Structure formats: structure tokens, C-alpha cells
Amino acid sequence: MTYDLQDLGWSSFFTRQIDDDTARPFRVSEVHRSSLTAFSPEGVSRLISPDHETGAIAVGDWVLADDEFRVTTILERQTLLQRRAAGHEVKPQLIAANVDTLFIVSSCNADFNIARLERYLALANAAGSYPVVLLTKADICDNPSEFRRQIEQLPLAPVVETINAKDEADVKAAMNWVKPGQTAAFVGSSGVGKTTLANGMTGDSDVTAAVREADSxxxxxxxxxxxxxxxxxxxxxxxxxxxxxxxxxxxxxxxxVFEDLQSLAQQCKFNDCSHESEPGCAVKAALEAGEIDADRVERWRKLERENLYNSESLAQARTRQKTFSRHVKSVMKGSKKRKGR
Structure with missing residues (x-):
């Protein structure tokens, strides 16, 4: 089956980036180690990426390719979901690009974790995607409304759908948050029902796996x-x-995500207040008055520290890489001059 560009999610945002009428746009559907699978009005194609590591391309990206199906350009993204890659080295890992709606999937059991949910909400807001929380396994939970209540108590609480992933009406209700031509993405732990939901939304029949009862x-x-x-x-x-x-x-x-705490922090006496022991701390005063939740404040502090450390480490790594590249070019240039004597 083939689709036109608008079917695939093309918009004027991408059109404005093209100054060559012969350019061939493709929407990336899979990223492999040394190639890509992509959709275009001509069908499904295999693209090669001689000038870009495939790690710099995400599923959902729009790229341009030549007549030999070699990627020539990665178009600017409307949204980009990314995280720090696993391991000791601080480097980014691309999750998905050009995502309009981010489905944050959690189940009504031991998997539910408000701290993890706040991380996903921060991810969505940083990317510019619209977050929708899908609470699955409501059909096997005694009190699914309690999980929903915890989310709705958050300041600027996101949309929440409590669903049975095997119920067609519930799946359709979730799909209503994505219009034709728009793109959604799933994030969440293993075992929360993402594959079952995906099957219901796409008509596929991918195999699902059982969940351990001890820890869900x-x-x-x-x-x-x-x-x-x-x-x-x-x-x-x-x-x-x-x-x-x-x-x-x-x-x-x-x-x-923490707009209420950020507003309080702006009232602190010192701009660099750590909200722990400094005099004139508005956050500390609100804690002592019982106006804000101590656990939530600690989660906010933790995420602020993590984001600052990872962001600074990544910036330093990029600076080192640029410095090293300039050094290599300088050495190669000097070597060529010596050979020419």
C-alpha cells in the first residue's frame, strides 16, 4: 500500500526546508545498523546513509535521498524524543522524531510509579509532544480510579485514559488523540500492555508476553x-x-512539570538557592507550612541535578570532540605541507 506525503505526516514545516524541486522525501520507519527502511509515495524503500551514522537518525524522521537511495539530508524535526544512552559515557540516544502525541503507558498494578511518570512528562514537554497517560489493565484492578486520582492531583495534570487494552471501544478512545497524518509514540515499562495496545490500534497481531505476578x-x-x-x-x-x-x-x-515549585523557587532570597538550608528559601518555608509535598520536592531536586549533570557532561564531551577534530585537521594539514616541500 502506498501513501501520499500528507498521509505520511508531511506538512508545510518540512516543505519550507526544501529548495530543490527534485528532492525526494522519505519518512523513516525503521533504523538499522547501516541502513534505513522508509516510506514514500512510491512505497517502502531501503536507504543507505553514507554521510550520516544511523545513530543520528530516528524513527519518524524525514530525510531526503538521491536517485541511488543514499540519504543526503536529515530535515529539521518538529519534535524529538531523546534520553541519555545507557552506559558510563554521557551521550544521547534518539527515541523518536516528529511525534505529536506521546502515549505514556502504565498499568494499574505494581508497575505504577509517580516518579517515573514525572520523568516521562518532562520528556514529552521538553520535546514538544502532547502527553496522554494510558492506564492499562483497569479491567483486572479493584480500584483503578485511585491510580487516576494520583495523576490528576499533579499540577497541570495530563490527560488520563483508564483502559482495557483488549477492549475495542477503549482502544478507539485512546486513538482519538491522534488525527489522520499525525504521529503518536509509546513509552513505558515492559509488560504494561503496549504491544496489545499497538495491535488494537494498527490491526497487527504481534505476540505478547506474560507478566510476573510477584512484581508485575x-x-x-x-x-x-x-x-x-x-x-x-x-x-x-x-x-x-x-x-x-x-x-x-x-x-x-x-x-x-514542576511549574508550581519553579514559581516558589523564584521567590527565594538567593538566585542559586538549593532549597535545603539557605535563609529566605520560599520552598523550605512552604514545606514547613505543609503547603507542598516533601517527596515531590525531593523528586524535583533529583531530576534537576540529573538533568544539569548530564547536560553539562554532554556539552563538555561535544567540546572535546570538536577540539580533537580541529587538532586532527591541523595535524593532517601540517603533514601535507611537509610532504609538499
Whole structure:
């Protein structure tokens, strides 16, 4: 089946970036180690990326390619979901690009974690995607409204849908947050029902895995990211379950999620107040008066420290890389001069 550019999510935002009428746009549906799978009005194509590491391209990206299906340009993104990659080295890992709606999936059991939810909300707000929380397994939970209540108590609480992922009406209600041509993505732990939801939204029949009853944890059934057509004309990027989500370059997202605490912090006597022992601290005063939740303040402090550390480390790594590249070019240039004598 083929789609026109508008079906695939093309808009004037991308049109403005092209000054060559012969350019061939493609929407990336899968990222492999040395190649890409992508949609275009001509169908599905395999693209090669000689000038870009595929790690710099995300599922959902729009790219331009030549007649030999070599990527020549990665178009600027409207939104980009990214996190710190696993491991000791601080570097980014791209999750998905050009995502309009971020479905944050959690289940009504031991998987539910308000601190993790705040991380996902910060991720969505930093990227510019609209967050919608999907609380799954409501059909096997004694009191699903309690989980919903915890989310709705958050300042600027996101939209919440409490659903049974196997119920067609519930799945359609979630799909209503994605219009034809728009793109959604899933984030959440393994075992929360993302694959079951994806099957209901796309008509696929991917295999699901059982969840351990002891801790409600599941196994990875989705191991790669794929862009799939939804039954309502939208697009869905299914992602593997995340055991860890480390934030960086997410200050704007944190400011949105913790807007109430940020407003308080602006009333502190000192601009660099750590909100722990400084005199004139508005946050500390609100804590002592019982006006704000101590656990939430601690989560805010933790995420602020994490984001600052990762952002600064990444900036330093990029500076070192640029310095090293300039040094290599200088050495090579000097070597050529000596050879020419």
C-alpha cells in the first residue's frame, strides 16, 4: 500500500526546508545498523546513509535521498524524543522524531510509579509532544480510579485514559488523540500492555508476553522501534520497554512539570538557592507550612541535578570532540605541507 506525503505526516514545516524541486522525501520507519527502511509515495524503500551514522537518525524522521537511495539530508524535526544512552559515557540516544502525541503507558498494578511518570512528562514537554497517560489493565484492578486520582492531583495534570487494552471501544478512545497524518509514540515499562495496545490500534497481531505476578514486570516483546499505520489514519511508533530514562537538555520540560515549585523557587532570597538550608528559601518555608509535598520536592531536586549533570557532561564531551577534530585537521594539514616541500 502506498501513501501520499500528507498521509505520511508531511506538512508545510518540512516543505519550507526544501529548495530543490527534485528532492525526494522519505519518512523513516525503521533504523538499522547501516541502513534505513522508509516510506514514500512510491512505497517502502531501503536507504543507505553514507554521510550520516544511523545513530543520528530516528524513527519518524524525514530525510531526503538521491536517485541511488543514499540519504543526503536529515530535515529539521518538529519534535524529538531523546534520553541519555545507557552506559558510563554521557551521550544521547534518539527515541523518536516528529511525534505529536506521546502515549505514556502504565498499568494499574505494581508497575505504577509517580516518579517515573514525572520523568516521562518532562520528556514529552521538553520535546514538544502532547502527553496522554494510558492506564492499562483497569479491567483486572479493584480500584483503578485511585491510580487516576494520583495523576490528576499533579499540577497541570495530563490527560488520563483508564483502559482495557483488549477492549475495542477503549482502544478507539485512546486513538482519538491522534488525527489522520499525525504521529503518536509509546513509552513505558515492559509488560504494561503496549504491544496489545499497538495491535488494537494498527490491526497487527504481534505476540505478547506474560507478566510476573510477584512484581508485575514483563519481558521485552518489542525490541526495536517501528513506524506503523494506525487504523484511523494516524501513525504509531512502538518502542521497547524502558528500564531507565535519564534526562538531559530537558530543563524546559522540568519547568513545565514542576511549574508550581519553579514559581516558589523564584521567590527565594538567593538566585542559586538549593532549597535545603539557605535563609529566605520560599520552598523550605512552604514545606514547613505543609503547603507542598516533601517527596515531590525531593523528586524535583533529583531530576534537576540529573538533568544539569548530564547536560553539562554532554556539552563538555561535544567540546572535546570538536577540539580533537580541529587538532586532527591541523595535524593532517601540517603533514601535507611537509610532504609538499
Amino acid at each position: 514486570r514483563g519481558r521485552h516483546t518489542t525490541t526495536s522501534r517501528f513506524l506503523k499505520r494506525m487504523l484511523n489514519g494516524g501513525w504509531l511508533i512502538d518502542t521497547p520497554g524502558m528500564r531507565e530514562l535519564q534526562l538531559f537538555d530537558a530543563q524546559e520540560g522540568l519547568d513545565a
